[in-house]
Amino acid sequence: MRKLSSSRSRVAVLFAVATGAVLSGAPVAEAASDGYVALGDSYTAGPNVLPPDRTAPSGCARSLANYPHLVASALGLQLDDRSCTGAKTENVTATAQFPDQPPQITALSRTTKVVTLGIGGNDNNTFRDVVAACIAADSATPVGTPCKDTYGSTFVDNIHADAPVIGAAIARIHQTAPAAKVFVVGYPDILPRNGGCYPQVPITDGDVAYVDGIETELNTVLRDQAQLHNATFVDTYTPSLGHDACQAAGTRWIEPMTPGADAATLHPNAAGMRADAVAVTAAIRNARPA
Template structure:
């Protein structure tokens, strides 16, 4: 396949993935923030206490109410598409369609291993820190889940949070880097696109997101003061060395180091925020080394733009969720 056709196919796949994930919430500078307001979706009723279930609307928030018990489930999972396990079978019954919440995500696997007395998963594809405290509204319409924080309560003893990637514009970064990878005018077309007036735009976004993560951790502590809070980082996506794998992720070779730095920078910020908030950071990057997108099926934890196993493009597959669950479980038991 020629370079032009390859890029066209890659762009089409990314666009399709964006639609599947709800194309993020409402507009923001980084392409990830959401506004307030209510969704027009109707809650689907399932048995109280099951993942994706609810008993009554969450006061003052609108949208599909978060699963609720009088004081919150023992274990509550919060987060974005990496936490939700987007497009990995099977979708949690009764959960909002746009969230694409998998029953094989790391939270479900962790809950099963710990045999917790009650568990609520409110993770959702395309979520940003803003969607933790307000209903998540999707550009493509559909059910609008209530604020993820509504699932928390004083009886909650364990919380996992995986967030931040959409705040820095993960979808935009993917699309930009793939679309510019054929630009021969510069060896680093993606880095150039995110450099304004000599400054790294993504580094600034990570810095700005730190304050949002800090505020989110404070809210969790206020709502669930006795909970063990685990802030889950992002796994290794690109190989640590070499020229990458254009068939899986068509990115200019010169941009690979830059993007590796973005992932490491995001994780470093999350680790620092966890330490500041007396939460526990879960490193999924280190155990994910050697399981990057360029590895063969059965080894890779993260899929490329044309997934070989069920998962969203550039997202963890079932094996990746299992690997992340092992890291989460180790900290939860520690």
Template structure:
């Protein structure tokens, strides 16, 4: 349990005893949780309107992202430095001129940290999505042209490069926030396990399992990095199953390229962000 949550519980117990023994009036409320949100476009909810007031334009940070949902539901004091297109390297180096490394938002007083990171590293996921969509378009959705062209290269990069970079990034977070409870969220499923929906995303039917396997490999890397660094992994594999881009509005958590309700495809919508918030809160026992 985060240090400040323990303090809040202790304060509540003390206040209860004071009320029982005297009539000196209500106890003062405990300080809110110091909560810092780091991460990429899945944390920033890039493409979900409205934009967070005062946020850097290039970060595409939404006022409805899961950190804001968590802060609203818990009363936490939020420092939100999430930024679209962030990679693990941007935790310790400036992503854009004038934007500080994300770990600079942390301190020994930080109680809770949430983040989603790794999907942009080496350009793997967006490159795979675009490559497979283009390949599927030119084959009319037939066969597995993306798998045939690229084989295991995407997953090999996640295992060999993204995973160690995730470990380094999470160690940097821990070093800056030694007293915090750190929750690392996985990525909700973008495509279903089989079948696909060519009218929404032009990935060939034979490449749908290929893309799903790539995302499973990425989430496995995120989970293993969290375990290695003592962070809590928020596993969204089961929760997000059946909420992929092929589902109708109101069911899907991720928007498709064709008929999207967001301005950025293959990213969570407002419903997805709320569900990610709920999962993180449950994992951290925040209400």
């Protein structure tokens, strides 16, 4: 991947800070004997969505109103939420993200019944780098498709190269929790398919479509890997169309660069978390035997 310039790097740092608010909390509890385990990154954790989970590991910025908590409440499941802002696939299966956040898979056991996995956007720093690169390119030339013209298929190529890593993570979840039904949760619509909202999100209309295409490609990879590895893909993108970060407050489920509600930049607000919970709850109910 082409290296970011210093201005792009500054935008990347701002985006990382916005999505990685630190919460103080107790060390991770031991794995639950059964029930529902939520694995994932910030789109699962819900940074800045109130109220915060003050028992979460420091740095994870987890919300008590994220979709795992809402799903567990709706279905009467015992929840062990290990989602963590900034998590990559390696932090699910192999590498501790923080000293008090071991690999998320350590929450699973042979009696775990339900697992949700929302991951992939931080692999290769995809979301962060796309946002940083396009804001930097489009601020310099705020017409046309300067970001697409500069980076082309770079981000999509990285996503496809990472597909086997996602697949291996799903397979590892099945091995660790053989009795569990596994649900791979996609990403909601972040930016509109057509048009934009410059400068609320300082990306040109043409590059908004480019960024949206990168996200839909990631969702396609997640869906395909779920199907290949005996998991259910949960589409949160389609239900969220028309609720992207360019919509008015009260309509949008994703907050823009300067959030107008309790949420991180370009992340789900409380309404977005409720919408994701509806989709995930329905998927779990549909997968249960009659």
